[in-house]
Amino acid sequence: METNNSGVEPEPTEDGAPEAAPALKNGRLVSREDRRTVGIPTVDNPRMRTEHVDVYYNYGEKHAIKDVTLDLARNEVLAMIGPSGCGKSTYLRCLNRMNDTIDGCQVSGKITLDGEDIYAPRVDVSPLRAQIGMVFQKPNPFPKSIWENVAYGPRIHGLATNRSEQDEVVETSLKRAGLWEEVKDHLQDPGTGLSGGQQQRLCIARTIAVSPEVILMDEPCSALDPISTAVIEDLINELKEHYSIAIVTHSMQQASRVSQRTAYFHLGDLIEVGPTEQVFTTPLHQLTEDYITGRFG
Amino acid sequence: MNKPGQAANGGQRPIDIVKGGMVRRHRAERRFKIYGLSAIVLSLAFLSFLLISIVSQGYSAFQQTYIKLEINFDQNVLSGNLATANYQALVKKALYKLFPDVKGRGDKRHLAKLVSPGASFDLRKMVLADRHIIGTTREVWLPANDDVDMAVKGHYRRDVAESERRLTDKQLAWIDVLEHRQRLEKRFNVTFFTAGDSREPEQAGILGAAMGSFYTLIVTLVLSFPIGVAAAIYLEEFAPTNKWTDLIEVNINNLAAVPSIVFGLLGLAVFLNFFGLPRSAPLVGGLVLTLMTLPTIIIASRAALKSVPPSIREAALGIGSSKMQMVLNHVLPLAMPGMLTGTIIGMAQALGETAPLLMIGMVAFIVDIPAGFTDPATVLPVQIYLWADSPERAFVERTSAAIMVLLAFLIAMNLVAILLRKRFERRW
Structure with missing residues (x-):
């Protein structure tokens, strides 16, 4: 992971937040009224780049995300934090176009994956979503067998066409998700019969089975107990060797444990981006400080 | 603000107020349960009433009265085209033989009416299936007319005036004689399940x-x-x-x-x-x-x-x-x-x-x-x-x-x- 700058003294960047300079003029935080992004939202050679993205719900009635510019680097974990309803999940769902499924949701701006605009008219969302996998807040395995849960994706994408290939992809995916030892003897049992933590790891296995390049995680541990959470956090740490991961979380401890960079959202604005340690120890924006010190949120 | 469990108003603890209301709540619950139960009982009663009335009226239709007759498959009658032969005559002859003292055309006609007009179809079927029976005499169970069927099943009122009945006094007497001689029998009504509609109830099927x-x-x-x-x-x-x-x-x-x-x-x-x-x-x-x-x-x-x-x-x-x-x-x-x-x-x-x-x-x-x-x-x-x-x-x-x-x-x-x-x- 590489950022342009440590972020303690943010420089204006070309399209990030050109006028975000007022930070720390004399050791003071940016005031609450200033909603421009502070910190460095861009990185060199990003996996995904978001430029000036606005999202509206209900056919323009609700402005859910306002002019967000944010990059996702290669092999990093980017954490997104913020109070409920701040737009972090909405942002995440823009990245694999899951917002397409919501009636009246309009996305403007530019989002690229390896330089390719994913909202270009000719882009097919099916291969895109195979490339950018997603793990949801509530574990949602298919009401089918464990084997079928993992094998389904590779099969529909033609990655594993016969039974032995599928067996292989099931095994490697479950191993990588750390679930293999627990389920290898009953792969034909229903996936919905597993415990919550196991189900979530099954969902992660299902996601990585189609060999994505980016994994989006929408509060993957919010429905889990601390032990399952720890297992999944370890898993995220391992997965970042192969994938770029963007994770939305309500737990600041989790963000600090798993991520290299953190972005703080507030009411649709991207307020601050920086290396995780800096954001949690020396935030630049008053709102960020309010949040991480527990004044609200 | 009151501390938990302390007296709130008038020296009553909140829990006493809650408990005081419980009687009313339980009563409302019981009442609701009774409403539901009575609705179920009522609908079940209607349903069983419907089913009982249909079954009690309908079960007898699964049986049909048959009359045993000695049919003489007469070669003279059964000459020529077997499909259009006068099988009715065979039935009539057998009936006259059974009641030799019945004379007069009116009485004979009434006697013949005891057997279903469909009986001739049964006989034709027998003959067409096996031509060797021509010239022999066989005991055959033939379906009785629907009025006879009703009389045998007890659905027939005999205490009204003869002019208001479909069966005459004489016909009723013949039925009694046939019953006495064990020539009437209620059998499973196969016709009902194997036939199409008919104007004659005993020939009508579903x-x-x-x-x-x-x-x-x-x-x-x-x-x-x-x-x-x-x-x-x-x-x-x-x-x-x-x-x-x-x-x-x-x-x-x-x-x-x-x-x-x-x-x-x-x-x-x-x-x-x-x-x-x-x-x-x-x-x-x-x-x-x-x-x-x-x-x-x-x-x-x-x-x-x-x-x-x-x-x-x-x-x-x-x-x-x-x-x-x-x-x-x-x-x-x-x-x-x-x-x-x-x-x-x-x-x-x-x-x-x-x-x-x-x-x-x-x-x-x-x-x-x-x-x-x-x-x-x-x-x-x-x-x-x-x-x-x-x-x-x-x-x-x-x-x-x-x-x-x-x-x-x-x-x-x-x-x-x-x-x-x-x-x-x-x-x-």
Whole structure:
């Protein structure tokens, strides 16, 4: 992971937040009224780049995300934090176009994956979503067998066409998700019969089975107990060797444990981006400080 | 602010107020339970009343009185064309032999009327099956006339004046004699299950109507299930939400409430008069019932699709399924039990439907058992309607018996619905 700058003294960047300079003029935080992004939202050679993205719900009635510019680097974990309803999940769902499924949701701006605009008219969302996998807040395995849960994706994408290939992809995916030892003897049992933590790891296995390049995680541990959470956090740490991961979380401890960079959202604005340690120890924006010190949120 | 458990107002602790209200709450609960129970008891009482009255009236139709006669297959009568020979004469001769002291044409005619006119068909069938019986004398059980049947079953009042009865005093006496000689016997009424309709109750059967219902329902099922499910999937999963789809939705809901006879009129105008399809045919009946059943199936199928949790759809889309794959592989299997239940409810409705079929001529008197989709036919509920309209006393029990057959069909269909539900049901 590489950022342009440590972020303690943010420089204006070309399209990030050109006028975000007022930070720390004399050791003071940016005031609450200033909603421009502070910190460095861009990185060199990003996996995904978001430029000036606005999202509206209900056919323009609700402005859910306002002019967000944010990059996702290669092999990093980017954490997104913020109070409920701040737009972090909405942002995440823009990245694999899951917002397409919501009636009246309009996305403007530019989002690229390896330089390719994913909202270009000719882009097919099916291969895109195979490339950018997603793990949801509530574990949602298919009401089918464990084997079928993992094998389904590779099969529909033609990655594993016969039974032995599928067996292989099931095994490697479950191993990588750390679930293999627990389920290898009953792969034909229903996936919905597993415990919550196991189900979530099954969902992660299902996601990585189609060999994505980016994994989006929408509060993957919010429905889990601390032990399952720890297992999944370890898993995220391992997965970042192969994938770029963007994770939305309500737990600041989790963000600090798993991520290299953190972005703080507030009411649709991207307020601050920086290396995780800096954001949690020396935030630049008053709102960020309010949040991480527990004044609200 | 009060501390927990401390006196609040008037020295009463909050928990005392709560407890004081419990009596009232429990009473309300008990009252509610009694309302529910009495509603169930009332409906069960009506249901059992209905069933008992139908069964008690109808069970005797499953038996039919037969008369034992020594038929002499006379070579003189059975010369020439065997298909058109005078078999009635054989029956008459056997009867006269049994009552040699009956003279006079009027009495003889009355005597001959004890046996069903259908008896000659039975004899013809025997002869055509085996020509060697010509010239021999055989003991044959022949169906009695419906009035004799009623008298034997005790449905006949003998205490009214002779002029107001269908059987004369003499006929009643002959019946008593036959009964005394053990020549009358109630046997299982095979005819009822193997014959089509007839003006003679003892020759009337339910098979024609049952086959008509069968063919009609096949047409209905084959058309309405795929069309209904496809429409529901399109409307629920693919169609954009705009004023057109709103309009379609409102219209579908309205169609479900349209009186069924209107569909019959539509069938008459469109299928018979415009397209020139055959009258009284199960094909047209099925088409009309399809129109009637479609809204039910579409509404039930949409409800079933709606009840599939959105998390399953997201999961499928999230790993890159196309919309079609999402629907076919994940949503449809979960919605199937609901769709099947809706379909079978719709089919049960169609099975019991009479009014629209009257409009397309399925109320005709049809003796032959239909052998295809375009043969003239009637259906079970119309058959019940026709028999209920007939004046003969013996049709009363046959009406009830036909209702029992219809109910048996409905129960069987519901059973299938439950089994399919169990088979397809999955948890998530």
